[in-house]
Amino acid sequence: MTRVLSVASECAPLVKTGGLADVVGALPAALAPEGVEMRVMLPGYPAVLDALAREGTVMEDWDLFGGHANLIAATAAGLSLLVVEAPHLYDRTGSIYLGADGHDWSDNPERFAGLCWMAARVAAEGVAGWRPDVIHCHDWQAGLVPDYLRAQGARERTGTVLTIHNMAFHGLAPPTRIASLRLDPERFTPDGYEFWGRISALKAGLVGADKLTTVSPTYAEELLRPEFGMGLDGIMRERRDDLVGILNGIDEAVWDPATDPAVTSYAQPEGKAANKAALRAEFGLPESDGPLCVVVSRLTSQKGLDLLIEALPTLLSNGGQLALLGSGEGWMEEAFRNAAQGGQVGVRLGYDEALSHRMMAGGDAILVPSRFEPCGLTQMYGLRYGTIPVVALTGGLADTVINASPAALSAGVATGLQFHPVTADALRAALAHLCRLYADVNVWTRMQANAMAQPVGWQSSAKAYARLFQDVTRRA
Numbered sequence: 001m002t003r004v005l006s007v008a009s010e011c012a013p014l015v016k017t018g019g020l021a022d023v024v025g026a027l028p029a030a031l032a033p034e035g036v037e038m039r040v041m042l043p044g045y046p047a048v049l050d051a052l053a054r055e056g057t058v059m060e061d062w063d064l065f066g067g068h069a070n071l072i073a074a075t076a077a078g079l080s081l082l083v084v085e086a087p088h089l090y091d092r093t094g095s096i097y098l099g100a101d102g103h104d105w106s107d108n109p110e111r112f113a114g115l116c117w118m119a120a121r122v123a124a125e126g127v128a129g130w131r132p133d134v135i136h137c138h139d140w141q142a143g144l145v146p147d148y149l150r151a152q153g154a155r156e157r158t159g160t161v162l163t164i165h166n167m168a169f170h171g172l173a174p175p176t177r178i179a180s181l182r183l184d185p186e187r188f189t190p191d192g193y194e195f196w197g198r199i200s201a202l203k204a205g206l207v208g209a210d211k212l213t214t215v216s217p218t219y220a221e222e223l224l225r226p227e228f229g230m231g232l233d234g235i236m237r238e239r240r241d242d243l244v245g246i247l248n249g250i251d252e253a254v255w256d257p258a259t260d261p262a263v264t265s266y267a268q269p270e271g272k273a274a275n276k277a278a279l280r281a282e283f284g285l286p287e288s289d290g291p292l293c294v295v296v297s298r299l300t301s302q303k304g305l306d307l308l309i310e311a312l313p314t315l316l317s318n319g320g321q322l323a324l325l326g327s328g329e330g331w332m333e334e335a336f337r338n339a340a341q342g343g344q345v346g347v348r349l350g351y352d353e354a355l356s357h358r359m360m361a362g363g364d365a366i367l368v369p370s371r372f373e374p375c376g377l378t379q380m381y382g383l384r385y386g387t388i389p390v391v392a393l394t395g396g397l398a399d400t401v402i403n404a405s406p407a408a409l410s411a412g413v414a415t416g417l418q419f420h421p422v423t424a425d426a427l428r429a430a431l432a433h434l435c436r437l438y439a440d441v442n443v444w445t446r447m448q449a450n451a452m453a454q455p456v457g458w459q460s461s462a463k464a465y466a467r468l469f470q471d472v473t474r475r476a
């Protein structure tokens with residue numbers, strides 16, 4: 001049995017802003033059959049504290065970056081948790097990352113340093129007879145764990161794995177905070193946690209963890225290149241022997257078209273027509289002969305939805321429609337609101353988990369035109385629900401979709417469409433192709449069946465994580 005402490009800033013279903021939460025929430029159950037006992041360490045945001053069945057306080061800290069903290073052992077939603085209850089860091093209303101002004105909380109470096117410090121203490125001291133063999137760090141918010149393990153004398157006995165869900169966020173802080181963040185000033189170098197004159201929590205993790213993973217094999221290769229490395233590709237090349245891409249899975253119990261309570265008609269794809277009619281009604285869209293496309297996404301430049309705004313006329317002129325659920329950059333929200341004026345586009349701005357299920361069930365196709373995508377989950381939900389993914393050829397989108405090329409179509413194995421380069425023109429061509437494929441009932445039915453048969457669960461990836469955790473475990 002390998003004991004692993006998973007350290008993250010979000011975890012579904014307790015607190016979620018994106019795909020990170022889904023993966024952190026799914027891994028413990030996926031790994032249990034592989035002999036991994038995983039506990040999840042989370043910040044004590046109000047939503048998390050409200051959801052807990054508390055077992056007790058297992059550790060106290062009198063000065064966790066500016067205030068008192070309790071470490072609470074608890075369970076919630078089938079997860080075994082250690083929650084850092086530190087009101088001065090986490091008791092805030094609104095977003096877990098942003099203040100009301102839309103900017104990062106100015107003390108985000110300390111807020112997530114607090115999480116890392118407590119994780120290192122758990123490794124150094126143990127809690128209630130439990131001590132992790134390995135700490136699994138997720139993104140920059142857990143990047144300081146290796147440094148703090150060293151500071152607390154637990155580096156030698158604790159294995160560390162850092163998973164990169166998104167290389168775009170570095171967790172930067174000015175060097176004036178080296179002391180207050182309890183970092184070793186001698187490691188403020190290009191080989192350490194320094195990044196262009198600033199502290200980078202992500203870089204600290206990239207140089208400090210025993211092994212690095214990211215969430216798809218293709219993104220692991222892309223990270224070695226300047227176009228995708230976000231200034232850290234040099235480090236990634238240095239560490240390429242310790243880097244592995246392990247494809248995300250989805251929670252097949254939560255995303256199950258046969259039992260999904262959000263869905264009007266369970267039998268997929270035969271039930272698609274009823275689900276689509278319900279979805280059209282919900283979005284105020286009329287009947288149409290073309291495919292109903294859906295998007296469920298953060299509206300940021302990563303996701304490439306500005307390309308969709310440009311390419312939309314091609315979809316609509318071919319009889320297609322769009323239903324979009326998302327929130328993010330104001331100008332993009334505005335552009336989609338405007339597009340909705342024409343009557344063939346429906347837009348919901350905001351975050352709505354249940355609606356996202358109805359969209360997978362009722363859509364004919366899901367569009368994911370990302371400029372970069374470490375893995376992507378929504379195209380996998382789409383596959384499971386017979387909702388054909390139209391994706392950019394990048395990252396995990398390249399690894400999870402079999403493009404409807406002439407060869408794949410004649411072999412009868414296609415599950416979706418991929419376009420390259422990631423431009424509005426290439427997306428236009430893909431949308432026109434989608435409409436042609438949709439018009440051919442035999443081809444379309446075959447693609448739906450292929451999509452629904454494609455494995456998208458955690459089985460093989462759970463084995464890969466379990467092996468990796470074993471590799472970094474230091475046993476006497």
Ligand SMILES: Nc1ncnc2c1ncn2[C@@H]1O[C@H](COP(=O)(O)OP(=O)(O)O[C@H]2O[C@H](CO)[C@@H](O)[C@H](O)[C@H]2O)[C@@H](O)[C@H]1O
Pocket residue numbers: 017018019020022023165166215248296297298325326327350351352353356373374375376377378396
């Ligand atoms: N308005 C809305 N309402 C309801 N649900 C919404 C929503 N907007 C987004 N979601 C949900 O949030 C999740 C987004 O996950 P993704 O993996 O697609 O991207 P994200 O960039 O957040 O994750 C990062 O981490 C994950 C996990 O490793 C990688 O797959 C990904 O490539 C990387 O960018 C999905 O579950 C989606 O359904």
